[in-house]
Amino acid sequence: MKSAQLTISKKVLLLLLISSAAAILFSFFFLHYLYKELYLNTVKESVIYQGERTASHYHYGTLSDEIIEKIHWYNVVSQYEVVVIDNLDDLSSYFPYKINYESLLGEEDRRALEAGKYVIKDGYVKEFDREIVGAVFPVSNGESMIGFIYVYVPLADLLEVFKGIIPILVIAGTFTFLLLFFILNSMTQTLFRPLEEIQRLSNEVANGNFSSRVLLYREDEIGQLAKSFNEMSSSLEKQEEYKREFLANVVHEMRTPLTYIGGYAEVLKKEMHASSADADRYLQTIGNETHRLSKLLNDLILLDQMQDSLYQLHRAPLSAAQLLYDTMNVFTLQITQKNLAVVSEIDENLIVFADEKRMQQVYYNLLDNGIKYAADGTEIRVNLRAEGNNMHFSITNAGTTISPEDLHKIGERFFRTDKARNRSTGGTGLGLSIVKEIVRLHGGRFTVNSSKESGTTASISLPLHALED
Numbered sequence: 001m002k003s004a005q006l007t008i009s010k011k012v013l014l015l016l017l018i019s020s021a022a023a024i025l026f027s028f029f030f031l032h033y034l035y036k037e038l039y040l041n042t043v044k045e046s047v048i049y050q051g052e053r054t055a056s057h058y059h060y061g062t063l064s065d066e067i068i069e070k071i072h073w074y075n076v077v078s079q080y081e082v083v084v085i086d087n088l089d090d091l092s093s094y095f096p097y098k099i100n101y102e103s104l105l106g107e108e109d110r111r112a113l114e115a116g117k118y119v120i121k122d123g124y125v126k127e128f129d130r131e132i133v134g135a136v137f138p139v140s141n142g143e144s145m146i147g148f149i150y151v152y153v154p155l156a157d158l159l160e161v162f163k164g165i166i167p168i169l170v171i172a173g174t175f176t177f178l179l180l181f182f183i184l185n186s187m188t189q190t191l192f193r194p195l196e197e198i199q200r201l202s203n204e205v206a207n208g209n210f211s212s213r214v215l216l217y218r219e220d221e222i223g224q225l226a227k228s229f230n231e232m233s234s235s236l237e238k239q240e241e242y243k244r245e246f247l248a249n250v251v252h253e254m255r256t257p258l259t260y261i262g263g264y265a266e267v268l269k270k271e272m273h274a275s276s277a278d279a280d281r282y283l284q285t286i287g288n289e290t291h292r293l294s295k296l297l298n299d300l301i302l303l304d305q306m307q308d309s310l311y312q313l314h315r316a317p318l319s320a321a322q323l324l325y326d327t328m329n330v331f332t333l334q335i336t337q338k339n340l341a342v343v344s345e346i347d348e349n350l351i352v353f354a355d356e357k358r359m360q361q362v363y364y365n366l367l368d369n370g371i372k373y374a375a376d377g378t379e380i381r382v383n384l385r386a387e388g389n390n391m392h393f394s395i396t397n398a399g400t401t402i403s404p405e406d407l408h409k410i411g412e413r414f415f416r417t418d419k420a421r422n423r424s425t426g427g428t429g430l431g432l433s434i435v436k437e438i439v440r441l442h443g444g445r446f447t448v449n450s451s452k453e454s455g456t457t458a459s460i461s462l463p464l465h466a467l468e469d
Contacts, residue, residue, distance in 0.1 A: 091105065340379070407449075
């Protein structure tokens with residue numbers, strides 16, 4: 001059984017309640033401290049002061065009726081109760097109560113009084129139903145004890161002592177609680193509603209809907225979170241579009257050769273060909289399409305490998321010009337068939353630190369595209385030179401101009417400017433994607449520019465030396 005989980009807003013509310021309970025508890029202990037430490041101590045000090053002051057008047061006299069009468073009058077006009085006795089045994093007649101359910105004076109108290117010391121007695125008196133603070137003071141004439149004075153005062157309880165301030169504390173506490181509740185409620189609306197919206201949209205993203213966005217324009221942390229969420233959703237939406245387009249392209253690229261292979265195989269199986277020459281031509285087509293499928297799969301595998309962060313290049317110093325010459329020789333027949341004029345500017349002393357196999361693939365793919373899309377009887381320009389610490393290679397033809405809308409798509413998988421995918425141009429639409437990845441792995445840059453005046457130029461720029469990690 002899944003346990004209930006508290007939301008953040010409920011946790012904040014719970015924190016408010018706990019804080020309020022803690023404040024109330026603190027207030028109670030604080031009032032108790034004031035009552036005990038301030039009020040009780042003040043009363044004790046006052047009792048001692050009054051008792052010592054009263055006893056000091058009679059150190060060298062006797063407790064006459066006149067003196068006792070004055071003390072009784074003092075009882076009437078003051079908050080203190082004063083009892084005057086000749087001996088301690090008479091005290092129980094004037095104060096027949098127990099303090100904390102014990103006798104007023106014990107043996108130890110009597111010894112202290114006989115030694116001339118006063119005794120503090122405080123505690124609960126059942127008959128008064130409250131605490132009292134009192135003290136017994138010995139009265140001496142200088143030679144012997146002539147009597148005792150007992151001064152005590154009943155204490156007000158906690159509510160009585162703070163009856164003026166408690167309503168203020170209650171009102172202030174209630175106002176503070178309501179104010180905090182209002183503030184926290186406003187914070188909850190401001191803080192947690194956007195989070196709930198992000199959570200809701202996250203569930204939509206998890207279910208494959210990447211079009212939703214958080215409409216929140218704030219510059220705080222919540223706003224930054226919403227912005228990051230929107231960027232993530234946008235990125236996922238683009239990835240989803242790319243995946244659909246990628247699958248559609250793969251299906252399209254594979255369907256045609258498979259159709260050729262299946263159709264011609266069926267013709268050969270049923271011996272529907274007119275002559276052996278037709279059979280040979282059908283077999284040649286099947287071989288070509290099989291080779292095309294194989295190349296498509298190999299290119300896809302190579303692209304995935306190069307996009308893996310663990311892919312390693314095998315770099316070594318190599319002659320960039322010699323590798324270019326060797327690759328250009330492969331295209332001699334195509335150049336002749338299209339009657340192309342090759343104008344080259346090649347730095348034959350250029351040495352670059354690169355992966356030879358991958359650099360030959362870059363040369364091959366760029367030359368293949370440049371020659372393939374060049375108009376018959378035109379000129380292609382090949383340039384290889386050093387520019388600072390970089391190697392620069394470019395090929396320019398006077399073929400079909402690439403529109404500005406298509407230029408930024410050059411290098412994407414399966415993208416071809418030939419929208420009809422004319423089979424006369426061949427290819428899988430992965431050649432420039434592979435070039436782009438190889439150049440990236442070498443720490444270089446791949447660009448394509450196109451205009452009617454200057455033609456189309458594909459160029460790469462690579463560091464001559466290995467980049468430091």
